[in-house]
Amino acid sequence: MADEALFLLLHNEMVAGLYRAAEQGEGENGRCTTKLESMGFRVGQGLIERFTKDTARFKDELDIMKFICKDFWTTVFKKQIDNLRTNHQGIYVLQDNKFRLLTQMSAGKQYLEHAPKYLAFTCGLIRGGLLNLGIKSIVTAEVSSMPACK
Amino acid sequence: SRELLVLTYGALVAQLCKDYEKDEDVNTCLDRMGYGIGVRLIDDFLARSAVKKCHSYSETADVIAQVAFKMYLGVTPSVSCSSAAGNEFSLILDKNPLVDFVEELPAERASLCYCNLLCGVIRGALEMVHLAAEVTFLQDRLKGDAVTEIGITFLRKAEDRKHKRN
Numbered sequence: 001m002a003d004e005a006l007f008l009l010l011h012n013e014m015v016a017g018l019y020r021a022a023e024q025g026e027g028e029n030g031r032c033t034t035k036l037e038s039m040g041f042r043v044g045q046g047l048i049e050r051f052t053k054d055t056a057r058f059k060d061e062l063d064i065m066k067f068i069c070k071d072f073w074t075t076v077f078k079k080q081i082d083n084l085r086t087n088h089q090g091i092y093v094l095q096d097n098k099f100r101l102l103t104q105m106s107a108g109k110q111y112l113e114h115a116p117k118y119l120a121f122t123c124g125l126i127r128g129g130l131l132n133l134g135i136k137s138i139v140t141a142e143v144s145s146m147p148a149c150k
Numbered sequence: 151s152r153e154l155l156v157l158t159y160g161a162l163v164a165q166l167c168k169d170y171e172k173d174e175d176v177n178t179c180l181d182r183m184g185y186g187i188g189v190r191l192i193d194d195f196l197a198r199s200a201v202k203k204c205h206s207y208s209e210t211a212d213v214i215a216q217v218a219f220k221m222y223l224g225v226t227p228s229v230s231c232s233s234a235a236g237n238e239f240s241l242i243l244d245k246n247p248l249v250d251f252v253e254e255l256p257a258e259r260a261s262l263c264y265c266n267l268l269c270g271v272i273r274g275a276l277e278m279v280h281l282a283a284e285v286t287f288l289q290d291r292l293k294g295d296a297v298t299e300i301g302i303t304f305l306r307k308a309e310d311r312k313h314k315r316n
Binding site (some may be wrong): 006 | 191
Protein backbone atom coordinates (compact mmCIF):
# COMPACT_ATOMS: atom_id res chain seq x y z
CA MET A 1 0.00 0.00 0.00
CA ALA A 2 2.79 2.37 0.79
CA ASP A 3 4.39 1.56 -2.56
CA GLU A 4 1.24 2.77 -4.23
CA ALA A 5 1.60 6.22 -2.69
CA LEU A 6 5.18 6.36 -3.89
CA PHE A 7 4.22 5.30 -7.40
CA LEU A 8 1.40 7.88 -7.56
CA LEU A 9 3.74 10.64 -6.46
CA LEU A 10 6.46 9.54 -8.86
CA HIS A 11 3.96 9.46 -11.73
CA ASN A 12 2.62 12.92 -10.93
CA GLU A 13 6.14 14.30 -10.66
CA MET A 14 7.05 12.77 -14.00
CA VAL A 15 4.09 14.43 -15.70
CA ALA A 16 4.81 17.78 -14.05
CA GLY A 17 8.55 17.58 -14.70
CA LEU A 18 8.19 16.77 -18.38
CA TYR A 19 5.71 19.57 -18.99
CA ARG A 20 7.84 22.01 -17.05
CA ALA A 21 10.84 21.17 -19.18
CA ALA A 22 8.76 21.57 -22.32
CA GLU A 23 7.61 25.04 -21.33
CA GLN A 24 11.16 26.19 -20.74
CA GLY A 25 12.67 24.46 -23.74
CA GLU A 26 11.54 24.02 -27.30
CA GLY A 27 9.25 21.00 -27.16
CA GLU A 28 5.52 21.27 -27.73
CA ASN A 29 2.88 19.61 -25.60
CA GLY A 30 2.31 16.81 -28.06
CA ARG A 31 5.82 15.51 -27.59
CA CYS A 32 5.41 15.27 -23.83
CA THR A 33 2.44 13.00 -24.23
CA THR A 34 4.43 10.85 -26.64
CA LYS A 35 7.30 10.62 -24.20
CA LEU A 36 5.01 9.63 -21.36
CA GLU A 37 3.31 7.06 -23.56
CA SER A 38 6.58 5.53 -24.64
CA MET A 39 7.72 5.30 -21.01
CA GLY A 40 4.50 3.50 -20.20
CA PHE A 41 5.09 1.27 -23.20
CA ARG A 42 8.47 0.07 -21.94
CA VAL A 43 7.15 -0.52 -18.46
CA GLY A 44 4.12 -2.37 -19.84
CA GLN A 45 6.30 -4.71 -21.85
CA GLY A 46 8.46 -5.55 -18.86
CA LEU A 47 5.54 -5.95 -16.47
CA ILE A 48 3.53 -8.25 -18.70
CA GLU A 49 6.55 -10.51 -19.15
CA ARG A 50 6.88 -10.94 -15.42
CA PHE A 51 3.18 -11.47 -14.81
CA THR A 52 2.56 -14.05 -17.47
CA LYS A 53 5.60 -16.20 -16.85
CA ASP A 54 3.56 -18.91 -15.22
CA THR A 55 0.09 -18.45 -16.70
CA ALA A 56 -1.31 -20.65 -19.43
CA ARG A 57 -1.46 -19.61 -23.07
CA PHE A 58 -4.39 -17.33 -23.96
CA LYS A 59 -7.09 -18.73 -26.19
CA ASP A 60 -8.01 -15.59 -28.08
CA GLU A 61 -8.11 -11.83 -28.06
CA LEU A 62 -11.07 -11.65 -25.69
CA ASP A 63 -9.24 -13.83 -23.23
CA ILE A 64 -6.28 -11.49 -23.29
CA MET A 65 -8.52 -8.47 -22.76
CA LYS A 66 -10.14 -10.16 -19.80
CA PHE A 67 -6.72 -10.86 -18.35
CA ILE A 68 -5.82 -7.20 -18.72
CA CYS A 69 -9.03 -6.12 -17.06
CA LYS A 70 -8.79 -8.45 -14.13
CA ASP A 71 -5.31 -9.63 -13.22
CA PHE A 72 -3.16 -6.97 -14.81
CA TRP A 73 -5.28 -4.07 -13.63
CA THR A 74 -5.49 -5.54 -10.13
CA THR A 75 -1.76 -5.87 -9.85
CA VAL A 76 -1.11 -2.38 -11.08
CA PHE A 77 -4.04 -0.43 -9.65
CA LYS A 78 -5.31 -2.75 -6.92
CA LYS A 79 -8.77 -3.00 -8.46
CA GLN A 80 -10.42 -4.47 -11.55
CA ILE A 81 -11.79 -2.68 -14.56
CA ASP A 82 -15.45 -1.90 -13.90
CA ASN A 83 -16.78 -2.38 -17.38
CA LEU A 84 -15.54 -3.98 -20.59
CA ARG A 85 -17.42 -3.53 -23.82
CA THR A 86 -16.59 -4.74 -27.31
CA ASN A 87 -18.00 -4.69 -30.78
CA HIS A 88 -16.37 -8.04 -31.53
CA GLN A 89 -14.57 -6.44 -34.40
CA GLY A 90 -11.44 -5.43 -32.62
CA ILE A 91 -12.58 -2.44 -30.57
CA TYR A 92 -12.68 -2.72 -26.81
CA VAL A 93 -13.70 -0.09 -24.28
CA LEU A 94 -12.41 -0.46 -20.75
CA GLN A 95 -14.11 1.69 -18.19
CA ASP A 96 -12.71 2.41 -14.78
CA ASN A 97 -14.99 4.41 -12.54
CA LYS A 98 -12.43 5.29 -9.97
CA PHE A 99 -9.15 5.51 -11.79
CA ARG A 100 -6.37 5.46 -9.22
CA LEU A 101 -4.22 8.08 -10.86
CA LEU A 102 -7.10 10.56 -10.98
CA THR A 103 -8.66 10.10 -7.56
CA GLN A 104 -6.25 12.57 -6.02
CA MET A 105 -7.62 15.39 -8.15
CA SER A 106 -10.81 17.25 -7.45
CA ALA A 107 -13.87 15.88 -9.19
CA GLY A 108 -15.08 19.07 -10.86
CA LYS A 109 -14.71 20.23 -14.44
CA GLN A 110 -11.79 22.48 -13.58
CA TYR A 111 -9.00 20.04 -14.25
CA LEU A 112 -10.65 18.02 -16.98
CA GLU A 113 -8.36 19.39 -19.66
CA HIS A 114 -5.29 18.29 -17.72
CA ALA A 115 -6.54 14.78 -17.13
CA PRO A 116 -5.32 13.29 -20.46
CA LYS A 117 -1.73 13.99 -19.46
CA TYR A 118 -2.11 11.59 -16.59
CA LEU A 119 -3.58 8.91 -18.78
CA ALA A 120 -0.80 8.87 -21.36
CA PHE A 121 1.46 6.68 -19.27
CA THR A 122 -1.29 4.15 -18.65
CA CYS A 123 -2.16 4.02 -22.35
CA GLY A 124 1.44 3.17 -23.07
CA LEU A 125 1.34 0.57 -20.32
CA ILE A 126 -1.59 -1.21 -21.95
CA ARG A 127 -0.12 -0.93 -25.44
CA GLY A 128 3.22 -2.38 -24.28
CA GLY A 129 1.52 -5.22 -22.47
CA LEU A 130 -0.64 -6.09 -25.47
CA LEU A 131 2.29 -6.00 -27.86
CA ASN A 132 4.21 -8.48 -25.78
CA LEU A 133 1.18 -10.74 -25.77
CA GLY A 134 1.11 -10.57 -29.54
CA ILE A 135 -1.49 -7.89 -30.21
CA LYS A 136 -0.72 -4.69 -32.08
CA SER A 137 -2.99 -1.97 -30.88
CA ILE A 138 -3.77 1.69 -30.57
CA VAL A 139 -4.82 2.80 -27.13
CA THR A 140 -6.62 6.04 -26.47
CA ALA A 141 -8.21 7.42 -23.34
CA GLU A 142 -11.14 9.60 -22.63
CA VAL A 143 -12.21 11.32 -19.44
CA SER A 144 -15.72 12.69 -19.23
CA SER A 145 -16.05 13.06 -15.49
CA MET A 146 -13.37 12.57 -12.91
CA PRO A 147 -12.33 10.16 -11.62
CA ALA A 148 -13.90 7.82 -14.16
CA CYS A 149 -12.15 7.25 -17.44
CA LYS A 150 -12.40 5.01 -20.51
CA SER B 151 3.73 -3.86 -6.43
CA ARG B 152 7.31 -2.80 -6.27
CA GLU B 153 8.14 -3.99 -9.78
CA LEU B 154 5.90 -1.34 -11.26
CA LEU B 155 7.75 1.33 -9.31
CA VAL B 156 11.18 0.01 -10.23
CA LEU B 157 10.33 -0.40 -13.91
CA THR B 158 8.73 3.05 -14.06
CA TYR B 159 11.78 4.59 -12.44
CA GLY B 160 14.01 2.86 -14.97
CA ALA B 161 11.93 4.15 -17.88
CA LEU B 162 12.08 7.63 -16.39
CA VAL B 163 15.87 7.59 -16.11
CA ALA B 164 16.17 6.24 -19.65
CA GLN B 165 13.92 9.01 -20.97
CA LEU B 166 15.90 11.67 -19.09
CA CYS B 167 19.11 10.32 -20.55
CA LYS B 168 17.62 10.72 -24.00
CA ASP B 169 16.51 14.27 -23.25
CA TYR B 170 19.67 15.52 -21.60
CA GLU B 171 23.16 14.88 -22.87
CA LYS B 172 25.07 15.76 -19.74
CA ASP B 173 24.99 13.49 -16.71
CA GLU B 174 24.87 16.47 -14.36
CA ASP B 175 21.65 17.65 -16.00
CA VAL B 176 20.05 14.27 -15.54
CA ASN B 177 21.24 14.16 -11.93
CA THR B 178 19.83 17.64 -11.27
CA CYS B 179 16.54 16.74 -12.85
CA LEU B 180 16.24 13.57 -10.77
CA ASP B 181 17.10 15.49 -7.64
CA ARG B 182 14.47 18.14 -8.39
CA MET B 183 11.80 15.54 -9.04
CA GLY B 184 12.80 13.77 -5.87
CA TYR B 185 12.41 17.00 -3.97
CA GLY B 186 8.89 17.44 -5.30
CA ILE B 187 8.05 13.90 -4.25
CA GLY B 188 9.69 14.30 -0.84
CA VAL B 189 7.69 17.35 0.20
CA ARG B 190 4.49 15.39 -0.40
CA LEU B 191 5.69 12.01 0.76
CA ILE B 192 6.42 13.30 4.24
CA ASP B 193 2.69 13.86 4.83
CA ASP B 194 1.90 10.34 3.75
CA PHE B 195 4.73 9.01 5.89
CA LEU B 196 3.73 10.86 9.04
CA ALA B 197 0.12 9.82 8.57
CA ARG B 198 1.02 6.15 8.15
CA SER B 199 3.74 5.79 10.71
CA ALA B 200 2.66 8.14 13.51
CA VAL B 201 6.23 8.51 14.75
CA LYS B 202 6.70 10.94 17.56
CA LYS B 203 8.78 14.10 17.29
CA CYS B 204 12.49 13.43 16.96
CA HIS B 205 14.73 15.17 19.46
CA SER B 206 18.07 14.80 17.81
CA TYR B 207 19.63 14.46 14.39
CA SER B 208 20.63 10.90 15.09
CA GLU B 209 17.04 10.02 15.99
CA THR B 210 15.90 11.55 12.72
CA ALA B 211 18.45 9.57 10.75
CA ASP B 212 17.34 6.39 12.51
CA VAL B 213 13.69 7.04 11.70
CA ILE B 214 14.51 7.64 8.04
CA ALA B 215 16.45 4.41 7.82
CA GLN B 216 14.39 2.07 9.92
CA VAL B 217 10.85 3.29 9.34
CA ALA B 218 10.69 5.25 6.09
CA PHE B 219 12.98 3.16 3.93
CA LYS B 220 11.36 0.00 5.24
CA MET B 221 7.87 1.32 4.51
CA TYR B 222 8.48 2.51 0.97
CA LEU B 223 11.30 0.44 -0.38
CA GLY B 224 11.27 -2.59 1.88
CA VAL B 225 14.92 -2.32 2.89
CA THR B 226 16.54 -1.07 6.08
CA PRO B 227 19.84 0.70 5.59
CA SER B 228 22.23 0.86 8.51
CA VAL B 229 23.00 4.25 9.99
CA SER B 230 26.38 5.53 11.07
CA CYS B 231 27.37 8.92 12.34
CA SER B 232 30.36 10.31 10.54
CA SER B 233 31.20 13.53 12.32
CA ALA B 234 32.07 14.62 15.82
CA ALA B 235 29.58 17.48 15.66
CA GLY B 236 26.80 14.93 15.29
CA ASN B 237 25.26 16.39 12.17
CA GLU B 238 26.62 14.12 9.48
CA PHE B 239 25.20 10.66 8.95
CA SER B 240 25.54 7.89 6.45
CA LEU B 241 22.87 5.45 5.38
CA ILE B 242 24.44 2.30 4.06
CA LEU B 243 22.36 0.16 1.74
CA ASP B 244 23.59 -3.22 0.69
CA LYS B 245 20.44 -3.89 -1.24
CA ASN B 246 18.90 -1.12 -3.32
CA PRO B 247 15.58 -2.20 -4.83
CA LEU B 248 15.55 0.61 -7.39
CA VAL B 249 18.43 -1.00 -9.23
CA ASP B 250 16.97 -4.51 -9.23
CA PHE B 251 16.83 -4.62 -13.01
CA VAL B 252 19.98 -2.65 -13.73
CA GLU B 253 23.22 -4.51 -14.27
CA GLU B 254 25.62 -1.70 -14.87
CA LEU B 255 25.77 1.87 -16.05
CA PRO B 256 26.54 2.33 -19.74
CA ALA B 257 30.05 3.60 -20.47
CA GLU B 258 29.02 7.04 -21.68
CA ARG B 259 27.02 7.66 -18.51
CA ALA B 260 29.76 7.03 -16.02
CA SER B 261 28.85 9.87 -13.70
CA LEU B 262 25.12 9.30 -13.65
CA CYS B 263 23.70 9.02 -10.16
CA TYR B 264 20.99 6.53 -10.99
CA CYS B 265 19.22 6.89 -7.67
CA ASN B 266 19.57 10.61 -7.28
CA LEU B 267 15.83 10.77 -6.88
CA LEU B 268 16.28 9.30 -3.39
CA CYS B 269 18.52 12.19 -2.34
CA GLY B 270 15.93 14.70 -3.48
CA VAL B 271 13.16 12.84 -1.67
CA ILE B 272 15.05 12.83 1.64
CA ARG B 273 16.00 16.49 1.24
CA GLY B 274 12.42 17.56 0.46
CA ALA B 275 10.91 15.55 3.26
CA LEU B 276 13.37 16.91 5.83
CA GLU B 277 12.78 20.45 4.71
CA MET B 278 9.07 20.06 5.34
CA VAL B 279 9.82 19.22 8.96
CA HIS B 280 12.07 22.26 9.15
CA LEU B 281 15.38 20.48 8.95
CA ALA B 282 17.66 21.75 6.22
CA ALA B 283 20.05 19.14 4.94
CA GLU B 284 22.35 18.26 2.12
CA VAL B 285 21.95 14.75 0.83
CA THR B 286 24.31 13.14 -1.62
CA PHE B 287 25.59 9.78 -2.70
CA LEU B 288 28.93 8.96 -1.19
CA GLN B 289 29.27 5.51 -2.67
CA ASP B 290 27.34 3.80 -5.39
CA ARG B 291 27.28 0.10 -6.13
CA LEU B 292 26.53 0.80 -9.78
CA LYS B 293 29.81 2.64 -10.04
CA GLY B 294 31.83 -0.17 -8.61
CA ASP B 295 31.79 0.57 -4.90
CA ALA B 296 31.06 -2.18 -2.43
CA VAL B 297 27.88 -0.68 -1.07
CA THR B 298 25.60 2.22 -1.74
CA GLU B 299 26.03 4.99 0.77
CA ILE B 300 23.89 8.10 1.12
CA GLY B 301 25.29 10.94 3.19
CA ILE B 302 23.00 13.32 5.06
CA THR B 303 24.49 16.51 6.45
CA PHE B 304 22.16 18.48 8.64
CA LEU B 305 22.73 22.20 8.15
CA ARG B 306 22.29 24.76 10.83
CA LYS B 307 18.78 26.18 11.00
CA ALA B 308 18.11 29.66 9.64
CA GLU B 309 17.43 31.06 13.10
CA ASP B 310 20.97 30.37 14.25
CA ARG B 311 22.37 32.32 11.35
CA LYS B 312 20.17 35.29 12.12
CA HIS B 313 21.44 35.40 15.68
CA LYS B 314 25.02 35.39 14.52
CA ARG B 315 24.46 38.44 12.34
CA ASN B 316 23.12 40.40 15.31
